[in-house]
Amino acid sequence: MKTVLIAALLLAAVPAFAHARLESSTPARGASVKSPKTITLKFVEALEPAFSGAELTDATGKTVQVPSAVSGSSITLLPFSLRPGAYTVAWHSVGHDTHRVTGSFSFTVIP
Numbered sequence: 001m002k003t004v005l006i007a008a009l010l011l012a013a014v015p016a017f018a019h020a021r022l023e024s025s026t027p028a029r030g031a032s033v034k035s036p037k038t039i040t041l042k043f044v045e046a047l048e049p050a051f052s053g054a055e056l057t058d059a060t061g062k063t064v065q066v067p068s069a070v071s072g073s074s075i076t077l078l079p080f081s082l083r084p085g086a087y088t089v090a091w092h093s094v095g096h097d098t099h100r101v102t103g104s105f106s107f108t109v110i111p
């Protein structure tokens with residue numbers, strides 16, 4: 001019981017900035033761009049590749065299958081060509097402290 005309490009206190013002591021949250025992305029949130037060759041998500045710390053990734057969906061909520069890679073503190077998606085419209089990138093990340101963080105952002109592809 002005591003061990004559990006100590007573990008809980010230690011977890012609570014991990015500062016919020018230690019989470020592998022999204023720092024920036026290209027395209028940026030809310031951007032209107034020509035069909036991007038790459039979508040890059042940059043996080044504040046190195047990611048655990050096995051537990052981190054991102055998914056692209058179109059305006060209808062349908063998943064757009066694109067190759068992706070997790071390397072260092074970045075997730076990269078490689079869409080060959082995206083039709084004009086709104087897209088959402090939903091990401092999940094796990095960093096050094098093993099906490100899972102999720103988020104999403106949208107951008108628009110213009111003709």
Ligand SMILES: [Cu+2]
Binds near residue numbers: 097
């Ligand atoms: Cu954390």
